[in-house]
Amino acid sequence: MSYHKLLQKQVNKFLPTNLQEPIEVQNLLSAINDSYNLFERDKDIADRAFRISEEEYIEINELLKNEILTKQQSIQKLKEAFLSIYGQTIESNSDDLLIIVQYLLEEVNIRKETEDKLNTYKKFSEDVLNNIPADIAVFDKNHNYIFINPKGVANLELREWLIGKNDFDYCKLKGIDDSIAVERRKRFNECVASKRKIEYLDKHKVPNSEYSYTYILRNFYPYFENQELKFVIGYAIDITEKIEFEERLTKAIIKTQEDERLEIGSELHDNVCQILTGVSMGLSMLKKSLHTPNSMWLDYCETNIGLALKETENLSHRLSPIFHEDIYFSQSIIKLVNDFNCSLNYKLDLEIDHSISEFVINLDIQLNLFRILQEELRNIYKYANATIIKIALSVVDKHIILYTKDNGVGFELSKVVKGNGMVNINRRVDILNGALTINSATGKGCEIIVKIPL
Amino acid sequence: MKTSLFKYVNASWEEHSFGATCNCNIVDLILCYGSKNQLAASGIYDLLRQKFTEAEIVLCSTAGEIFHTTVLSDSLTVVAIEFKTTLIQTSAINIKSCINSYEAGKRLIEHFSKDDLKYVLVLSDGTLVNGSELVKGLTDVTSNKVLITGGLAGDNFDFKSTLVGLNEQPTAGTIVAIGFYGNNLIVNHGSLGGWDMFGPERIITKSIDNILYEIDNKNALDLYKRYLGPDVDNLPSSALLYPLAVMTSEYGHPIVRTILDINEQQKTMTFAGDVPQGSKVRLMKANLDKLTMASQIASDFATNHHQINPDFALLISCVGRRLVLGSRIEEEVETAFEAMGKNTLLAGFYSYGEISPLNGAVKCELQNQTMTITTFYELP
Numbered sequence: 001m002s003y004h005k006l007l008q009k010q011v012n013k014f015l016p017t018n019l020q021e022p023i024e025v026q027n028l029l030s031a032i033n034d035s036y037n038l039f040e041r042d043k044d045i046a047d048r049a050f051r052i053s054e055e056e057y058i059e060i061n062e063l064l065k066n067e068i069l070t071k072q073q074s075i076q077k078l079k080e081a082f083l084s085i086y087g088q089t090i091e092s093n094s095d096d097l098l099i100i101v102q103y104l105l106e107e108v109n110i111r112k113e114t115e116d117k118l119n120t121y122k123k124f125s126e127d128v129l130n131n132i133p134a135d136i137a138v139f140d141k142n143h144n145y146i147f148i149n150p151k152g153v154a155n156l157e158l159r160e161w162l163i164g165k166n167d168f169d170y171c172k173l174k175g176i177d178d179s180i181a182v183e184r185r186k187r188f189n190e191c192v193a194s195k196r197k198i199e200y201l202d203k204h205k206v207p208n209s210e211y212s213y214t215y216i217l218r219n220f221y222p223y224f225e226n227q228e229l230k231f232v233i234g235y236a237i238d239i240t241e242k243i244e245f246e247e248r249l250t251k252a253i254i255k256t257q258e259d260e261r262l263e264i265g266s267e268l269h270d271n272v273c274q275i276l277t278g279v280s281m282g283l284s285m286l287k288k289s290l291h292t293p294n295s296m297w298l299d300y301c302e303t304n305i306g307l308a309l310k311e312t313e314n315l316s317h318r319l320s321p322i323f324h325e326d327i328y329f330s331q332s333i334i335k336l337v338n339d340f341n342c343s344l345n346y347k348l349d350l351e352i353d354h355s356i357s358e359f360v361i362n363l364d365i366q367l368n369l370f371r372i373l374q375e376e377l378r379n380i381y382k383y384a385n386a387t388i389i390k391i392a393l394s395v396v397d398k399h400i401i402l403y404t405k406d407n408g409v410g411f412e413l414s415k416v417v418k419g420n421g422m423v424n425i426n427r428r429v430d431i432l433n434g435a436l437t438i439n440s441a442t443g444k445g446c447e448i449i450v451k452i453p454l
Numbered sequence: 455m456k457t458s459l460f461k462y463v464n465a466s467w468e469e470h471s472f473g474a475t476c477n478c479n480i481v482d483l484i485l486c487y488g489s490k491n492q493l494a495a496s497g498i499y500d501l502l503r504q505k506f507t508e509a510e511i512v513l514c515s516t517a518g519e520i521f522h523t524t525v526l527s528d529s530l531t532v533v534a535i536e537f538k539t540t541l542i543q544t545s546a547i548n549i550k551s552c553i554n555s556y557e558a559g560k561r562l563i564e565h566f567s568k569d570d571l572k573y574v575l576v577l578s579d580g581t582l583v584n585g586s587e588l589v590k591g592l593t594d595v596t597s598n599k600v601l602i603t604g605g606l607a608g609d610n611f612d613f614k615s616t617l618v619g620l621n622e623q624p625t626a627g628t629i630v631a632i633g634f635y636g637n638n639l640i641v642n643h644g645s646l647g648g649w650d651m652f653g654p655e656r657i658i659t660k661s662i663d664n665i666l667y668e669i670d671n672k673n674a675l676d677l678y679k680r681y682l683g684p685d686v687d688n689l690p691s692s693a694l695l696y697p698l699a700v701m702t703s704e705y706g707h708p709i710v711r712t713i714l715d716i717n718e719q720q721k722t723m724t725f726a727g728d729v730p731q732g733s734k735v736r737l738m739k740a741n742l743d744k745l746t747m748a749s750q751i752a753s754d755f756a757t758n759h760h761q762i763n764p765d766f767a768l769l770i771s772c773v774g775r776r777l778v779l780g781s782r783i784e785e786e787v788e789t790a791f792e793a794m795g796k797n798t799l800l801a802g803f804y805s806y807g808e809i810s811p812l813n814g815a816v817k818c819e820l821q822n823q824t825m826t827i828t829t830f831y832e833l834p
Binding site: 035052057 | 696
């Protein structure tokens with residue numbers, strides 16, 4: 001039997017061969033051998049366990065070293081961040097990550113407070129901009145949108161889409177004519193060039209309505225900083241209500257004027273003319289009773305009273321042209337034109353559509369058209385230096401159309417100073433929801449078309 | 455109380471001279487410990503019943519039998535206990551008829567009368583039953599108010615299957631409980647491992663119940679193989695050299711877990727008790743002297759520090775200790791005998807898991823790698 005190496009050496013050295021023979025000695029040696037082997041195995045296991053766990057500790061140590069390095073690098077980065085935030089280096093003994101974090105946390109809190117304040121202010125500004133009853137848009141110097149408020153464009157998606165784009169893009173998107181964009185670009189350029197606020201009125205037909213309009217007062221306001229254009233604020237206010245109120249007011253004023261004219265006209269016709277007729281009759285009777293051959297003064301008086309009577313009748317008719325209910329609208333027009341050309345200064349052509357008598361034309365329209373023609377003839381007389389005048393009155397497609405054309409000196413539409421005459425024509429056309437077209441140029445005469453819905 | 459110790463050799467019963475001679479016809483309880491080989495022999499129950507006509511007979515396979523101060527292999531030993539006044543009640547269940555080990559534990563003893571119940575001894579199958587769950591089931595019934603000790607049956611160093619039986623031929627999957635009743639019976643316990651923790655603390659990153667997959671996100675079996683070195687050829691038994699100390703908030707102190715089996719395909723390790731995911735763990739290694747010392751300390755606790763001179767001490771020690779201590783295995787038994795005053799008859803077995811509270815604790819747990827001693831003393 002072979003024993004553990006060490007035990008074998010010891011047996012060889014200390015136990016003579018003859019003493020190894022007895023069975024008791026062999027059993028003892030066997031038990032000692034078991035213990036040697038057991039200790040050997042226990043030692044092996046312990047050695048191996050400690051060797052491997054030492055290797056593991058070394059690995060862990062490496063990991064920890066790396067972690068420390070990463071931590072130091074993180075601290076360095078945090079310090080740099082601190083420097084960029086505070087503009088100063090962090091205190092010398094503050095390698096402690098917690099202190100740095102504390103600092104940064106304070107900074108975050110301050111920023112958060114500031115952000116809260118900014119948000120509150122931002123909300124206030126947005127609330128104002130979003131609820132102000134005006135369309136507000138801000139443009140860059142190239143007329144591209146940089147801001148639009150919800151009143152301007154209600155749809156959020158569209159509003160966001162428009163940022164960085166312009167009205168031409170918008171027209172393209174909607175597939176509509178870009179005349180509005182052209183008009184606005186013109187005004188914008190005007191504003192930028194003049195460096196001043198530009199204001200203009202936009203008039204649009206209300207969709208699905210023939211005679212209603214909306215009136216938008218538009219403004220471009222340029223904002224400069226150090227002589228350089230920063231942006232242009234556009235704002236628009238719906239003044240339809242105001243305009244409608246003014247129209248109602250104008251109607252009332254015109255009606256009052258007409259009422260007054262009518263009253264004066266009828267006063268002249270019913271009263272003054274009757275008195276004058278009475279006086280004329282009295283004079284005639286006086287003439288017969290006198291038997292004086294020289295009645296020159298009587299004849300003079302008779303003639304002048306006759307003139308006064310005629311003038312008064314004319315004046316009365318001008319003031320209340322349709323006063324006589326027995327006269328049709330067309331007849332009063334014919335009379336007006338004939339009276340105007342009584343001295344036959346003009347080659348005048350008046351054309352009245354016969355079918356006009358088939359329509360019931362309300363007195364308001366009749367009176368205003370009469371006044372418009374009156375005003376036009378006065379203008380021709382005063383300014384046109386014309387020789388030929390064409391006047392036509394017709395009904396086309398439920399509209400009554402008054403057409404006048406002369407061969408006078410004409411005028412440039414953009415240069416004409418609108419005197420009372422043109423303003424009055426405009427006002428009357430407006431209150432009747434009509435349309436006014438003026439075609440004229442220097443040396444080319446003038447053509448005016450008034451179109452009033454029936 | 456009288457306790458006799460028998461060994462079946464050459465077709466006859468040899469009685470140990472240290473025990474008191476019982477009347478075989480009136481003994482109350484027979485605890486038969488033997489190798490699986492011995493217990494699997496047909497007629498083994500009949501052999502016992504023939505000799506002990508009236509007793510409750512419990513059979514349990516082992517990884518070594520403690521026959522007083524001797525440790526035997528592949529033997530058949532019998533402890534015969536005759537009580538003066540103490541009464542016992544027994545119960546058996548098979549894990550195959552239960553949903554899980556927890557339910558088995560509950561069902562096993564829930565019908566036990568609670569009045570005067572002094573102590574419960576549990577002997578369970580050691581490979582099919584999850585010991586931790588079994589103990590939870592048992593302690594849920596007793597609310598930790600009754601002492602429970604016992605062990606999981608063994609299969610030498612083979613870890614294949616174990617046998618347990620009550621009043622019949624033993625079978626795999628069986629769990630047996632014996633309830634002890636009476637005010638005259640004094641039962642004490644002591645349980646200690648004596649293993650040293652070493653190496654870095656690690657974390658269980660993947661596990662399900664008692665199956666361990668990963669430690670520190672690395673395969674657990676690979677870690678073990680690294681430590682086993684040349685002993686890797688003797689897996690799974692060689693894994694007993696390095697039990698795992700599991701630290702969880704649930705236990706409050708490190709619990710030792712030993713390996714029952716490995717699965718090379720799935721690279722998993724099956725432990726004798728739960729190894730909860732998230733637990734901190736450290737490897738453990740034996741120190742032969744400390745292992746033996748643990749036996750002495752467990753004896754001190756089991757004799758209430760020498761205030762009691764027990765009639766009988768049941769020693770349930772772990773198979774891992776047997777592997778490590780090798781030819782010095784009897785030292786831990788002899789140490790216990792000496793520590794208890796050399797007057798107490800010892801018997802027991804090497805198990806796949808010990809059921810007991812740790813020293814000083816009340817809550818019963820599944821232990822591994824411990825020497826667990828339960829002492830019995832019946833007042834005259």
